[in-house]
Structures are given as C-alpha cells and as structure tokens.
Amino acid sequence: MMIDVLYFAWLRERIGVPRERVETSAATVRDLVAELAARDDWHAAAFADLTAVRCAVDQELVDLDAALTDAREVAFFPPMTGG
Amino acid sequence: MMIDVLYFAWLRERIGVPRERVETSAATVRDLVAELAARDDWHAAAFADLTAVRCAVDQELVDLDAALTDAREVAFFPPMTGG
Amino acid sequence: MGARVQEQPFDLAQELQGFGAGAGAVVTFTGIVRDDSGCMAALELEHYPGMTEQALDRFGRQAAQRFDLIDWRIIHRFGRLPVGAQIMMVAAAARHRRAAFDAADFMMDWLKSRAPFWKREIGQDGTAQWVAAKDSDEQALDRW
C-alpha cells in the first residue's frame, strides 16, 4: 500500500524532508519504522531512540504496535509541547 | 469608653440602624454583645443566635472573646458572602 | 497590582492592559450574577467600606508572596447588579501555569468567606432574601 509519511520538529530536520510517500507492506507502525530506518543514515539517526518518538496514524495518536490496516497518513514526531 | 457600633445585612435590618455610638466599659466583644442585647427587643433578636454573628474590631475579624482595649469601631454581621 | 471596590462595571480587557509584563501565565476569574430559580431580577451587594479594601488588598498580597506572582488584581463591585452582570474579577500573573491557577483559586477562596460582602437576591416580584454563607466555602480555606 501507499502511505504518506510525515515528520515534525527534529525528526523532520534529521530526515531532511517534511513528508514522503512510501510503498510498504508493513503490518504495524513498528514494522514501518524498521523499513524507514533501513533507508539511509538520516532515517536511521532519526529513529535511533524510539523512546523519543511519538506516532499518529491518520491523525490519531497510537503506539508503535498499532496496526497499519488501511492507513493513509502516518506521522512521526517528538513528544508534544503545546500550551 | 465610646465605641462606634456598626451593623450589616440582616443585623442592620433587625436593629433598624446601620450604626450607633455607645458608651461602654465592656472588656470583651462578648460583654459588649450582652449589653447591646439588653437594650431592647430588636437588639435581643439580632443577637439571639451568636453562631450566626461575626465580628470585626477596628476592621479586623475577631472572635467574640476578643478584648476591646482601645477599640474605636466594632462591627457585627452575618457570615460573609463575597466573590 | 492592587484591589478595588466599586459600584460601576469593570472592563476585563482594560484591566489586563499592561498586566503582568514578563509573566508566562495569566489566569483570570470573573464572577457573574446567575439566576438559578428563573425568577431573580438582581443581586444586591452590601459591603463594609474601609474594611473591604483592606481585606482584598491583604488577600492579593498574601497570594503574591505565596505564589511568587508577577502581578495580581482584584476588583469587586457592590450595589444592585442585574442577572448577567459581572460581580467581581481576580487576575494572577506568574512565571508558570500552576502558580497562576493556584493564586487565582486562593484569592477566590478568601474572598468568598472573608471579604465583608453580603448578598441579597432581589426577585422579579420585588421580594428580597439574604444569601446564606455556604459551609463548603468556609471549609475551602482549610486547603491553604
């Protein structure tokens, strides 16, 4: 399936793009992260410490073991600092 | 000594005046209340239930056993309802 | 910084002009005349001139010290206030959120049962009834 992957804050900076379209058959977010991290050094650096990474699937916060069934948009970002 | 005695809210209504000047030798607020309550039926009614009466001496909240030494102004009123 | 007692309305926006420069957090509370029964016309507030100003000023200064406020304001009205009218406001400015929230709460708790105001509900039929103090307001002071 085709998924839009979005990056925010320092994940966006490390990877160098705010979004990319990827073809994947990953079953879970964690599987997708493994595929992305294998792409190049920048992706690997961004995903080196997963305790510092949060994720949303189709704009809903989920944890890394969430399924990707029918997902169209997956976003990765650091812990949020609103308010 | 001469003291200005002030009444607020329903104490003012029951007694019928907002303030009066009294000559007293009362040592404490409680003594003063006893003197005032003996004046007439209206004063007696106003002071019938002392659990419903609060007091300030020279604009500081005090309890009924507070001394009246050098007091110039004593006020009686129901529990406050600010805010 | 400061407390005021007045009959006329106040304007929250105007009160906050230049309020709390350097703060990271500003909390305001505004109390409004509410008609729960459906047959109230107004609230009439009596107060103790002189003592009221002193009391409000003390609550503000205590809050400022306890919560390290950058700025604070208390305004309380008296007289006849129709349903929907503002009764009073407090504002607290602090570096951090928690202090601003707690200071506003603290000032309100003291105002409720230690500021010399007495409220009377005026009905649409002209009847008047004194509002009784709530035990819960008295107990709220134990928190601080």
Next chain:
Amino acid sequence: MGARVQEQPFDLAQELQGFGAGAGAVVTFTGIVRDDSGCMAALELEHYPGMTEQALDRFGRQAAQRFDLIDWRIIHRFGRLPVGAQIMMVAAAARHRRAAFDAADFMMDWLKSRAPFWKREIGQDGTAQWVAAKDSDEQALDRW
C-alpha cells in the same frame, strides 16, 4: 464554543464578547512567551495542520461534557512569537466556580502534552533549540 489554530494574534476581550451567557463563573488562561535565560528572542511553534484542530476540539468537548460547561474556547497560535507575545488561551464558562477552574486546568493539561505542537527557542544570536517535553506535564494527565 470552539477551537481555533492561527498564526495571527488574538484579542482576549474580543474572544469573550458574548461568551458564556447564563454562566456564573468564567476562567481564562493565557500563555505568554517568557524569556527565562535573558537571551531569547522568540519562540517558534510548529504544528500538525488537521490533527491539531481535531485534538483541540476534542479536548474542549471532553471538558464541556465532564464539567458541564456552558461555553468553552481554545485558541492556539503557531509561527514565530516574540518574547511577551501571547501563545494561546483557553476559556471555560460554567455555573459554578470549581467547574470553570477545573475545566480550564483540564484543557491545559491535555494541550501541554497531547496537542501536536513543537516549540523551538530562538536566541538573540539566531541559534535555535527544540524545547524538550517535561515529564511533569505528562504526569499531570494522570489527575483526570
């Protein structure tokens, strides 16, 4: 009632025009860019368009239901905000004081660690540094 995400400043007074008719208590919180180090120029806020609006709207609706609010509002800015500028505001209108305070507190706690914003401090020398999330903000959610 409603949430808004915008780059331009907001006017608290204007936001409160006609806000919370019938309420007895209105609490507002305003967050302001604070310079603790003495060498900060601005805060730069990045957000996740689409998700942000949904998240703020959900926090507001949850607060309204939980605290029986008469009205609520959340406004959050993004972009470059100089020291002293407003970052965001929440307002809660309820019949009673406690509900209005708690609802504003509740919305703030959710905003702090569940609204998709990321802050970067821009120094007077042009350097930029991401603001780390605080564990205490995360833990604050356990209260609710």
